Amino acid sequence: MDQDYEERPGWVRLPDDEGPPYPRGAARARASGVRRVRRASNWTAAALIAGVAAATGYFVHHQPAAAPATSTVTTVPGGTAVNPQKPTLNTPVTTSGGSGVTVTTGPGGVKVYHYRGDN
Amino acid sequence: MDTMRRGLAAPGWAMIDIGTATVGVAERDALGTSARVAAWPPYNLARVLAITDTELARLDEQASRFRDDSEISAVHRTPGEVHILSEGLAEAIAVALAAARWTGGLVDPTVGSALELLGYDRDFAAIRNGGAMPPAPARVPGWASVRLDGRCLRLTAGSRLDLGATAKGLGSDRAASAAAAAITGGGVLVSLGGDIAVAGEAPTGGWPVLVADEQVPVSADSGSGRAGQVPEPSAGQVVRLAAGALATSSIMCRQWRRGDHMLHHIVDPRTGMSAAGPWRTVSVAAATCAEANAASTAAIVAGDRAVAWLSGQGLPARLVGRDGSVRFVAGWPQADGGLVEAPQACRMPAGGRTA
Numbered sequence: 001m002d003q004d005y006e007e008r009p010g011w012v013r014l015p016d017d018e019g020p021p022y023p024r025g026a027a028r029a030r031a032s033g034v035r036r037v038r039r040a041s042n043w044t045a046a047a048l049i050a051g052v053a054a055a056t057g058y059f060v061h062h063q064p065a066a067a068p069a070t071s072t073v074t075t076v077p078g079g080t081a082v083n084p085q086k087p088t089l090n091t092p093v094t095t096s097g098g099s100g101v102t103v104t105t106g107p108g109g110v111k112v113y114h115y116r117g118d119n
Numbered sequence: 120m121d122t123m124r125r126g127l128a129a130p131g132w133a134m135i136d137i138g139t140a141t142v143g144v145a146e147r148d149a150l151g152t153s154a155r156v157a158a159w160p161p162y163n164l165a166r167v168l169a170i171t172d173t174e175l176a177r178l179d180e181q182a183s184r185f186r187d188d189s190e191i192s193a194v195h196r197t198p199g200e201v202h203i204l205s206e207g208l209a210e211a212i213a214v215a216l217a218a219a220r221w222t223g224g225l226v227d228p229t230v231g232s233a234l235e236l237l238g239y240d241r242d243f244a245a246i247r248n249g250g251a252m253p254p255a256p257a258r259v260p261g262w263a264s265v266r267l268d269g270r271c272l273r274l275t276a277g278s279r280l281d282l283g284a285t286a287k288g289l290g291s292d293r294a295a296s297a298a299a300a301a302i303t304g305g306g307v308l309v310s311l312g313g314d315i316a317v318a319g320e321a322p323t324g325g326w327p328v329l330v331a332d333e334q335v336p337v338s339a340d341s342g343s344g345r346a347g348q349v350p351e352p353s354a355g356q357v358v359r360l361a362a363g364a365l366a367t368s369s370i371m372c373r374q375w376r377r378g379d380h381m382l383h384h385i386v387d388p389r390t391g392m393s394a395a396g397p398w399r400t401v402s403v404a405a406a407t408c409a410e411a412n413a414a415s416t417a418a419i420v421a422g423d424r425a426v427a428w429l430s431g432q433g434l435p436a437r438l439v440g441r442d443g444s445v446r447f448v449a450g451w452p453q454a455d456g457g458l459v460e461a462p463q464a465c466r467m468p469a470g471g472r473t474a
Contacts, residue, residue: 086159087141088323092357093157094144096313096367096402097331 132156132168142322149175150287151185152312158298159305159322167298167307174294175311181208182286184231184279191280195231198274209270215285218413219262221467225417227388229260231279234386259388283384288366288412291316295408314366316408325359325458330367332400332439356437356455363461364408368415369400387420396422400439403429404451404461413467432466435459 132145135155143164146155154175158167183189190208204212215228265280266273274280288311295309299318306319308326317326332355358365370383370393387394401418405411414434418425426448429436435451447453450460 086320086323087139089137089139089142089327091137091139092327092329093137093142093308094155094310094313094315094326095329095331095355096310096315096365097329097355097369097400 131172150179150183150290150311152287154312155308155310156294156298157308157326158302163302163305163307166301170298170301171294171309174297175290177207178211178286178290178293181205182211182282184281191282194272194274195279198278199276200273202272204270204272206270209267209272211282211286211289212265212267212272212280214289214409215280215282216262216265216267217467217469218285218409218417222413222417222421224262224388225420226284226413227259227262228280228282228284229262229264229278230386230388230391231281232277233259233388233391234281234283234384235279236391238382259386259391261388284368284416285409285413287311287314288316288364288408288410290314291364291408308360314364314408314412315360316364317360317362321361325361327357327359327456328365329355329357330365330402330437331355332369332371332443358452358457358459360404360459360461363404363406363463364411365402365404365459365461366408366411366415367400367402368412368419370394370419371399385416385419394420394422396420396425397440398422398425398438399441401425402437402451404435404459405467406462406465407467410465410467411461433462434466435461 131147133147135144135146137144140161142157142159143161144155144157145164145168146153148154154171156164156167156171158164179186179189181190184191184195186192190205194202194204212228215226218226219228260275260278264275264278291309291311291314294311295307295316295318298307298309302319304320306317306321306326308315308317313331315326315328368385370385382393385394386392396419398419401415403411403414403418405414411434414429414432414436418429418436418438421428425438426446429438429448433449436448437451438446438448440446452458
């Protein structure tokens with residue numbers, strides 16, 4: 001296999017631990033450049049991986065601060081997490097009674113019956 | 120204030136103040152009863168109302184037996200012939216037939232003639248007390264006599280359909296799902312005469328709903344004048360609904376007098392007469408409102424067998440006896456404010472079409 005590289009003009013075998021000595025002259029300089037580029041690529045890839053890992057860790061630990069203030073999670077006395085964006089309703093919004101009559105508890109706890117045709 | 124203006128922009132809807140601005144609520148007359156819609160965030164309300172209007176108008180044009188110009192009225196004028204239905208009416212009839220099969224015929228869409236003979240032959244608001252009791256109840260042809268194949272329908276001569284046990288629920292299902300699909304984020308609740316469907320994301324802890332056990336006021340039992348369409352809501356129970364649907368059927372509303380008899384709108388297909396079981400009000404939670412509606416009506420008709428049937432179906436239910444006693448079934452919460460967990464899967468088999 002090694003002979004294949006030397007038999008083709010312009011082709012240079014990349015260096016490795018077990019390989020033969022570097023080619024001489026222009027071919028040797030070219031191989032050296034390739035080696036430098038490969039080293040630089042390795043360092044660049046390593047730096048990118050480290051950067052992405054660091055950024056991921058940062059956002060995982062700082063997500064609430066990055067989100068809008070209105071989506072802050074709070075805890076009610078029962079221990080259940082509540083998203084303030086979702087409403088919490090304490091009075092019925094409608095009535096299920098079989099007739100269509102609906103009851104609304106308005107401000108001050110005043111109950112109002114809505115009969116058909118009241119509108 | 121902005122919410123109020125948006126809501127009022129929808130014709131026919133009245134804004135309802137429930138004491139918080141986090142949810143928009145509006146109400147209007149529809150399908151012979153009242154429709155109530157709630158949406159959060161409140162800026163979604165106007166869009167939800169418009170979609171609900173479209174769905175209700177479509178259902179009314181398809182399935183109302185009180186409108187001469189409805190599609191189902193046209194079918195009734197020429198029984199015995201084959202009709203090619205709109206997809207909407209075909210679906211409504213298919214759901215009614217599915218409910219009939221599922222309940223073993225306790226809910227039957229062919230009770231139309233029996234209801235009319237008993238006096239429920241017009242919008243309920245126009246029914247008046249008085250008149251003689253019919254000498255004999257009308258024979259109910261039975262749901263198996265309805266031939267529905269896709270959009271092709273054929274009724275036997277004399278057969279008239281009443282989709283009252285499922286159509287309102289279907290309307291709530293249609294409106295809620297269409298509205299939820301049209302909004303980004305938040306959730307909606309659609310109630311047609313107390314048959315409620317929710318879709319999208321519910322408020323924290325679910326939508327609070329008052330399950331009422333209505334009483335007929337004395338004036339409705341006076342023997343003359345308009346029938347008792349204005350029941351007095353009693354205390355009932357507040358429950359929370361986070362998903363699925365909830366429907367209530369009651370014999371305490373929509374009552375009228377014929378001779379010495381007080382009649383109501385839930386007909387037992389086996390007798391052609393108003394159902395005479397031990398339950399006056401039944402509320403059921405189910406995956407869809409059409410299913411909940413059918414189950415609550417079937418429970419009124421089933422009488423003593425209602426609890427076993429609802430338990431067997433795994434449908435949470437609240438039954439109020441004629442004596443006022445309350446029975447809870449299949450996990451319906453006993454405490455006020457409890458969460459009603461409607462099954463996620465339909466119990467009622469889909470289809471219902473007979474060829």
